[in-house]
Amino acid sequence: MEKMTLQVNDLCTSFFTDKGEIKAVNHVSFDVPKRSIIGIVGESGCGKSMTARSVMRLLKYPGKIVSGSIAIEDKELTALTEAEMSNVRGEEISMIFQEPMTSLNPVMKVGKQVQEVVLLHRKVTKQEAKKEVIRIFEKVGISEPEKRYECYPHELSGGLRQRVMIAMAMICRPKLLIADEPTTALDVTVEAQILELMKNLRDEIGTSIILISHNLGVVAELCDYVHVMYAGRIVEQAETFELFDNPKHPYTIGLMNAVDSLEKKQGVLDTIPGTVPNLLDLPEGCSFEPRCGKRCEKCVECVPELHEIAPGHLVRCHACGQEV
Amino acid sequence: MQDNTLIKVQDLSVEFPLSSKKKVHAVSDVSLEVKEHEVLALVGESGCGKSTLGKAMIQLIKPTAGEVSFKDAVITNMPAKAFRDYRRQMQIVFQDPYASLDPRMSVRDIIAEPLETYNVCATPKETTERVVELLEAVGLSADHLYRYAHQFSGGQRQRIGIARAIALNPSFIVCDEPVSALDVSVQNQILNLLKDLQERFGLTYLFISHDLSVVRFIANRVCVMFLGKLCELGDTETIYTNPLHPYTRFLLDAIPKADPHRRRKERMLLSGELPSPVDPPSGCRFHTRCPYATEKCRTQEPEMKPVEGRMVACHLYAE
Ligand SMILES: Nc1ncnc2c1ncn2[C@@H]1O[C@H](COP(=O)(O)OP(=O)(O)O)[C@@H](O)[C@H]1O
Ligand SMILES: Nc1ncnc2c1ncn2[C@@H]1O[C@H](COP(=O)(O)OP(=O)(O)O)[C@@H](O)[C@H]1O
Ligand SMILES: [Mg+2]
Ligand SMILES: [Mg+2]
Numbered sequence: 013m014e015k016m017t018l019q020v021n022d023l024c025t026s027f028f029t030d031k032g033e034i035k036a037v038n039h040v041s042f043d044v045p046k047r048s049i050i051g052i053v054g055e056s057g058c059g060k061s062m063t064a065r066s067v068m069r070l071l072k073y074p075g076k077i078v079s080g081s082i083a084i085e086d087k088e089l090t091a092l093t094e095a096e097m098s099n100v101r102g103e104e105i106s107m108i109f110q111e112p113m114t115s116l117n118p119v120m121k122v123g124k125q126v127q128e129v130v131l132l133h134r135k136v137t138k139q140e141a142k143k144e145v146i147r148i149f150e151k152v153g154i155s156e157p158e159k160r161y162e163c164y165p166h167e168l169s170g171g172l173r174q175r176v177m178i179a180m181a182m183i184c185r186p187k188l189l190i191a192d193e194p195t196t197a198l199d200v201t202v203e204a205q206i207l208e209l210m211k212n213l214r215d216e217i218g219t220s221i222i223l224i225s226h227n228l229g230v231v232a233e234l235c236d237y238v239h240v241m242y243a244g245r246i247v248e249q250a251e252t253f254e255l256f257d258n259p260k261h262p263y264t265i266g267l268m269n270a271v272d273s274l275e276k277k278q279g280v281l282d283t284i285p286g287t288v289p290n291l292l293d294l295p296e297g298c299s300f301e302p303r304c305g306k307r308c309e310k311c312v313e314c315v316p317e318l319h320e321i322a323p324g325h326l327v328r329c330h331a332c333g334q335e336v
Numbered sequence: 337m338q339d340n341t342l343i344k345v346q347d348l349s350v351e352f353p354l355s356s357k358k359k360v361h362a363v364s365d366v367s368l369e370v371k372e373h374e375v376l377a378l379v380g381e382s383g384c385g386k387s388t389l390g391k392a393m394i395q396l397i398k399p400t401a402g403e404v405s406f407k408d409a410v411i412t413n414m415p416a417k418a419f420r421d422y423r424r425q426m427q428i429v430f431q432d433p434y435a436s437l438d439p440r441m442s443v444r445d446i447i448a449e450p451l452e453t454y455n456v457c458a459t460p461k462e463t464t465e466r467v468v469e470l471l472e473a474v475g476l477s478a479d480h481l482y483r484y485a486h487q488f489s490g491g492q493r494q495r496i497g498i499a500r501a502i503a504l505n506p507s508f509i510v511c512d513e514p515v516s517a518l519d520v521s522v523q524n525q526i527l528n529l530l531k532d533l534q535e536r537f538g539l540t541y542l543f544i545s546h547d548l549s550v551v552r553f554i555a556n557r558v559c560v561m562f563l564g565k566l567c568e569l570g571d572t573e574t575i576y577t578n579p580l581h582p583y584t585r586f587l588l589d590a591i592p593k594a595d596p597h598r599r600r601k602e603r604m605l606l607s608g609e610l611p612s613p614v615d616p617p618s619g620c621r622f623h624t625r626c627p628y629a630t631e632k633c634r635t636q637e638p639e640m641k642p643v644e645g646r647m648v649a650c651h652l653y654a655e
Contacts, residue, residue: 155608200547200592201586201590204605229594256596271594274549274553281553287491
């Protein structure tokens with residue numbers, strides 16, 4: 013059997029608000045094989061970030077993991093104390109975010125910030141730690157690392173700040189890097205550089221990566237395996253080439269058509285009619301049913317199960333039959 | 337001026353002073369024309385001066401030098417009173433529909449505001465009727481009249497912003513990243529709407545985007561900007577199928593394709609960092625990042641010249 017870095021099983025995460033329970037992550041299961049890059053894709057609000065934050069156990073009140081298991085290699089994360097979990101963070105799993113500014117201290121030199129992480133996790137002298145920071149800065153493509161070491165976050169471009177975040181995330185060589193929309197705030201030319209860097213980190217250091225993006229192009233470019241989320245649930249998952257060659261869920265097909273039509277010369281672009289449902293008030297059946305062109309009676313009645321339609325290709329749709 | 341030119345920009349520069357010595361060269365010596373009923377896309381990375389140029393074209397920002405003409409009149413430095421009649425013909429739609437709509441105002445009041453400023457309707461009732469008409473034109477309805485902006489999704493808020501922009505029957509609209517904050521399915525709905533309105537009302541757009549993938553559908557021509565300067569300008573298909581300026585090529589190549597079969601083994605990656613508009617490089621502003629740069633590029637600024645059916649500012653194409 014393939015070795016797994018992370019296994020998430022039947023994870024449910026909810027926000028308990030005055031208005032009721034918001035099921036942000038709804039029975040989500042996925043594996044991250046060693047040295048793989050897996051993608052989570054879907055439109056905003058579908059639960060991508062909350063899935064990631066659940067794995068990191070960084071949910072903000074009133075969010076809470078309700079059930080399910082999260083295991084990094086053999087360690088069950090949901091059972092750890094907060095102190096044990098904070099050792100896991102940074103050492104075994106790291107996370108980077110869309111806007112690096114929010115996770116960097118604005119009044120501290122970036123080199124120092126990364127150095128502190130080294131000192132926190134390792135018994136080394138300050139000098140050694142600094143050397144290590146310079147080395148990782150070079151590794152993540154920060155030119156003139158000694159000079160950048162002395163910079164404050166606001167003195168760096170968005171692309172460089174994201175490289176600093178990646179350096180900080182990678183300094184302890186974690187088993188897993190979770191990148192939540194790491195390039196969404198960047199220009200395409202910088203995005204291309206950052207994606208290339210993440211690919212190299214996987215190839216050279218062997219870190220497994222969860223890449224979260226709303227952009228199908230980004231996941232197609234980098235991922236080995238892709239999970240499509242809609243309204244808190246995974247609606248389709250497959251190996252990347254299989255998913256893009258044979259998309260089955262009407263939502264996946266709708267997303268792909270919307271993107272493809274931008275490149276075609278046609279009078280009207282393909283869209284998905286309507287909007288995402290309110291997670292406070294999910295339909296009883298399939299949550300995509302109100303927007304779906306293939307809906308039938310069954311779709312209104314019950315939520316479809318994820319079922320395998322080809323080896324490793326799972327779909328949550330009543331209209332997609334067993335094709336194997 | 338050619339007959340079908342709606343807006344003509346000549347040697348326009350916008351500088352923002354930072355201190356007594358330093359200034360941001362946001363837009364430098366830009367000349368271009370927008371033809372009547374066309375969609376001209378303005379693309380380039382963030383900070384290259386797209387919004388500044390767009391705003392200067394409709395006099396929301398005062399240019400430091402140069403001239404903008406609308407139809408037959410020079411509108412730069414026009415007295416406020418005379419400009420009033422031009423103002424209503426030029427509107428803008430912003431990227432963030434939330435920030436650009438007053439949360440304390442109902443949809444009716446947001447859209448009615450320009451109508452009231454210009455006394456378009458005789459009575460409040462007539463104004464409301466016109467607002468309903470506008471809501472319907474953008475795919476909303478009378479049911480939405482008395483709701484507040486925060487009750488709408490991003491796509492719906494963008495529709496409200498568009499309804500407000502077309503309220504005075506303008507001829508020209510600067511669409512400043514109107515779909516950049518939207519999810520793809522909604523983004524396409526708004527692009528369809530903008531194109532439909534443009535055709536239906538014979539509108540002219542300056543369509544600003546940092547994302548080249550969204551402009552192919554809507555634009556007749558594309559203008560590529562780098563650090564306050566124009567690099568390349570031509571028909572959309574010409575630019576997409578045969579880009580000449582190295583920067584245009586990098587921009588197009590960098591768009592990640594939603595097809596794993598089109599992954600590149602070796603990406604064309606831009607090297608170095610974006611130079612600062614406070615102290616732009618000498619010669620060609622792109623030369624510090626350009627793999628083809630020569631001594632000439634470092635010292636001499638390239639002019640926009642016609643090459644293979646489009647305009648391009650690059651020494652690679654000198655004779
Ligand atoms: N602080 C919060 N309070 C209440 N609900 C929240 C909060 N944060 C997120 N949610 C809910 O969780 C859902 C999933 O959010 P998120 O994972 O951030 O989406 P994505 O990252 O896919 O855009 C949202 O649609 C929202 O309803
Ligand atoms: N009001 C201002 N004061 C100082 N600098 C500004 C101002 N507005 C824009 N700039 C600067 O001018 C340059 C161009 O900005 P902008 O036109 O907003 O770029 P774009 O729309 O292409 O992202 C940037 O360097 C920006 O920081
Ligand atoms: Mg998110
Ligand atoms: Mg802008």
